[in-house]
Amino acid sequence: MTVQEVDQETFVQEWEQWHREHDEVLAGPHGFLAITSLHWLSPEPTRFEDAPGAWSSTPGGVVVELTEGEELTVDGVAVRGRHDFGVIGERDSLYPGFGDAVIEVAKRGGHDILRPRHPGNALRTAFTRTPSYAPDPRWVRTGRFVPFDTPRAVTVGASVEGLEHVYDSPGQVEFELDGTVHRLTVFNGKDAGSLTVLFTDKTSGVTTYAANRSLGIAPPDAEGRVRLDFNRAANLPCAYTDLATCPLPPAENRLPVAIETGERIPLERGGQP
Structure with a gap:
């Protein structure tokens, strides 16, 4: 087995563990x-x-x-x-x-x-699992964190009509895909220094949930580099139930490309296995 094959096997195993744990939290006794x-x-x-x-x-x-x-x-x-x-x-x-x-x-x-x-x-x-694209290293991109001079309050809509959420944004993340540079507004993540991004793309409403997906990003390194693993683009709770109040992405986070990886439309919403 080559080094490349070992790396691919580890990559898939780590993704499968992440995907399994995400489903377990969602479907926990009080999830x-x-x-x-x-x-x-x-x-x-x-x-x-x-x-x-x-x-x-x-x-x-x-x-x-x-x-x-x-x-x-x-x-x-x-x-x-x-x-x-x-x-x-x-x-x-x-x-x-x-x-x-x-x-x-x-x-x-x-x-x-x-x-x-x-x-x-x-x-x-009745929950079984969340459909997802097969993990593919092509969708792991190196990006760059571009901080604002001072954090900005960003108001976004919600899955509940008439509701708004306000988040502090520390800056944006830019990355390249197929020769085009894209830039996304990010919010603070759960862990210190980490980031999270809400986005839609050309698959939204087709194979992935229409309103949003979320991607966690580890803290930038000393030179501002970040790793965006779109294989881990996850559904928010509103993808499964109307009883959630999930935030919607900022307008600038609507990507004009198809991110054909990550979690897909849940079976509960008519998604395909």
């Missing part, structure tokens, strides 16, 4: 496929079929009022009666327990929301 509803909280205490208590959004934060016999678990402690969750930060979530379920309490686009997550949800129990 996005376990969400049974999306509730926009108001000042009026309101009860919902899939969660205990009456929930409201107040100036002091989210409040739940539990009646006799109702209970939540917060940080391992049983909670009864009235409980104040306080003001929740934008894009933050809390997960009080309820039997084998959790009740996500979160803020998205400036609105307090409630998303119960039940392991027995049919969307989760």
